[in-house]
Amino acid sequence: AQSVSQHNHHVILSEAASLELGCNYSCGGTVNLFWYVQYPGQHLQLLLKYFSGDPLVKGIKGFEAEFIKSKFSFNLRKPSVQWSDTAEYFCAVNSADSWGKLQFGAGTQVVVTP
Amino acid sequence: GAGVSQSPSNKVTEKGKDVELRCDPISGHTALYWYRQSLGQGLEFLIYFQGNSAPDKSGLPSDRFSAERTGGSVSTLTIQRTQQEDSAVYLCASTPTRTDTQYFGPGTRLTVL
Numbered sequence: 001a002q003s004v005s006q007h008n009h010h011v012i013l014s015e016a017a018s019l020e021l022g023c024n025y026s027c028g029g030t031v032n033l034f035w036y037v038q039y040p041g042q043h044l045q046l047l048l049k050y051f052s053g054d055p056l057v058k059g060i061k062g063f064e065a066e067f068i069k070s071k072f073s074f075n076l077r078k079p080s081v082q083w084s085d086t087a088e089y090f091c092a093v094n095s096a097d098s099w100g101k102l103q104f105g106a107g108t109q110v111v112v113t114p
Numbered sequence: 115g116a117g118v119s120q121s122p123s124n125k126v127t128e129k130g131k132d133v134e135l136r137c138d139p140i141s142g143h144t145a146l147y148w149y150r151q152s153l154g155q156g157l158e159f160l161i162y163f164q165g166n167s168a169p170d171k172s173g174l175p176s177d178r179f180s181a182e183r184t185g186g187s188v189s190t191l192t193i194q195r196t197q198q199e200d201s202a203v204y205l206c207a208s209t210p211t212r213t214d215t216q217y218f219g220p221g222t223r224l225t226v227l
Contacts, residue, residue: 034215044205044218090157100145100170102207102216104157 002027004093006105014113015083021076021108023091030096033074035065038107039087047089050074061085086112116140118219120206126225127196135191135222139208146189147209147216148181152202160204163189196226 007022025031035047048059055067065076074091091105119138127133139146148160159173163183174180178196183189193200203223207216 036218043220046215046217049215092157098170100147100162100164101159101173102147102149102157103159104149106156 002031002093002095002098002103004091004103004105006089006091006108008108009106010109010111012111012113013081016080017112019076019078019081019085019110021089021091021110023074023076023105025072025074025091025093025103027095028069028072032094032099033065033067034092034102035059035063035074035076036090036092036104037087038090044090047076081110081112083112083114086110118206118208118217120204120219120222122222123220124223124225126227128227129198130195132192132194133196133224135193135204135224137189137191137206137208137219139187139189139206140217143208143210143217144186145209145211145214146183147207148189148191149205149207150202151205151221155202157205160191193224196224198226200224201226 003026005024033050036044037047038044047063048057048065050057050067058064063078065074067074089108092102094102121136145164147162150158161169161171161181163169178194181191203221205221206219209216
């Protein structure tokens with residue numbers, strides 16, 4: 001069964017700092033990869049996704065992620081964070097043997113200080 | 115357009131009572147999913163419906179949990195004889211097809227006293 005590992009549970013950084021959140025999944029084969037974000041008091045929203053093609057994907061709000069198949073990784077990056085990026089970030093994967101089931105990582109709580 | 119809606123937004127119940135949670139997917143979306151978000155467990159898949167196919171119930175934690183989808187649209191998640199460990203936020207999502215991006219509703223926060 002697929003599992004997803006997020007490397008950091010809690011990240012605190014200052015505005016304008018760069019952010020990188022790690023995500024690794026366990027099983028190979030054809031996968032779809034997602035990063036979702038949950039802002040305080042709001043519901044899960046899609047940041048970006050990878051289905052196929054260019055492994056460097058760009059999402060909303062200046063976020064990007066790189067799919068590295070050989071490392072089973074899909075790390076999220078943002079060069080310069082803002083206070084409004086304070087949120088919880090979830091990596092998620094579904095795969096060809098169970099497209100309907102999104103497997104989520106445990107989430108990373110990101111706090112950006114002014 | 116309208117997103118996924120869920121009701122109620124909050125539900126407080128007593129241990130042992132039954133509860134029903136409702137999800138209205140995005141119009142035209144054929145696939146519907148239920149997840150649970152709880153402290154310590156993160157986001158867990160519960161069940162999904164795809165068109166007229168039999169639902170995948172493999173994530174339901176016990177036989178106290180059931181779900182149905184009427185008319186290929188609205189879905190109800192029922193928890194019988196609720197326990198305190200059922201306290202969580204129950205999330206619904208929908209997609210046009212099962213391989214597409216899942217769009218989430220705001221969730222129902224269930225508290226079992």
